[in-house]
Amino acid sequence: DVKVTQSSRYLVKRTGEKVFLECVQDMDHENMFWYRQDPGLGLRLIYFSYDVKMKEKGDIPEGYSVSREKKERFSLILESASTNQTSMYLCASRSQGARGTGELFFGEGSRLTVL
Amino acid sequence: AQRVTQPEKLLSVFKGAPVELKCNYSYSGSPELFWYVQYSRQRLQLLLRHISRESIKGFTADLNKGETSFHLKKPFAQEEDSAMYYCALSGLGTALIFGKGTTLSVSS
Numbered sequence: 001d002v003k004v005t006q007s008s009r010y011l012v013k014r015t016g017e018k019v020f021l022e023c024v025q026d027m028d029h030e031n032m033f034w035y036r037q038d039p040g041l042g043l044r045l046i047y048f049s050y051d052v053k054m055k056e057k058g059d060i061p062e063g064y065s066v067s068r069e070k071k072e073r074f075s076l077i078l079e080s081a082s083t084n085q086t087s088m089y090l091c092a093s094r095s096q097g098a099r100g101t102g103e104l105f106f107g108e109g110s111r112l113t114v115l
Numbered sequence: 116a117q118r119v120t121q122p123e124k125l126l127s128v129f130k131g132a133p134v135e136l137k138c139n140y141s142y143s144g145s146p147e148l149f150w151y152v153q154y155s156r157q158r159l160q161l162l163l164r165h166i167s168r169e170s171i172k173g174f175t176a177d178l179n180k181g182e183t184s185f186h187l188k189k190p191f192a193q194e195e196d197s198a199m200y201y202c203a204l205s206g207l208g209t210a211l212i213f214g215k216g217t218t219l220s221v222s223s
Contacts, residue, residue, distance in 0.1 A: 042215035106159040
């Protein structure tokens, strides 16, 4: 059974704190993604990675950075959390198919509240 | 630019009624289209993709390139279909772009 695991389901942080969101997949997928999910705004892509140590900006990268040191792990970092980063964060992974597309497998999400 | 539009935030129907969740897209090449679903307290999961041309849980979706649409349909809604539905688009080698989602509420 495929699995994408996000280490923290719920976090509460204070403005200015550094926040790490960890994501691990056990499917040997090349591609990993971070989205944020907000009511009325849907899923918006923050960053994605096609391979170890590679990263690409998504639609809303400002205020975020990522790290992919190992194939199975993709971390999202908020260097200095702000209240407008209060959101549900979803990690996803997929294999690199012939067309470069394929089913996305999602984690359960990390709900971050910044006070 | 790639864009996915789901015009309805909320769709409320009665059990047994037909359902159509609308999705329109903007993409210059040949996209791959998906519908993802999120049931209450569950993770987001794939419902169906246009290249499979299959029916999942009674849902179907046909890609209409002329109208750039990929509407999701089911002839008879069930209460267990209540969920958030997202239409998504992917071009070759690109990340999936999602619409804003439509909440489907099926009541008896």
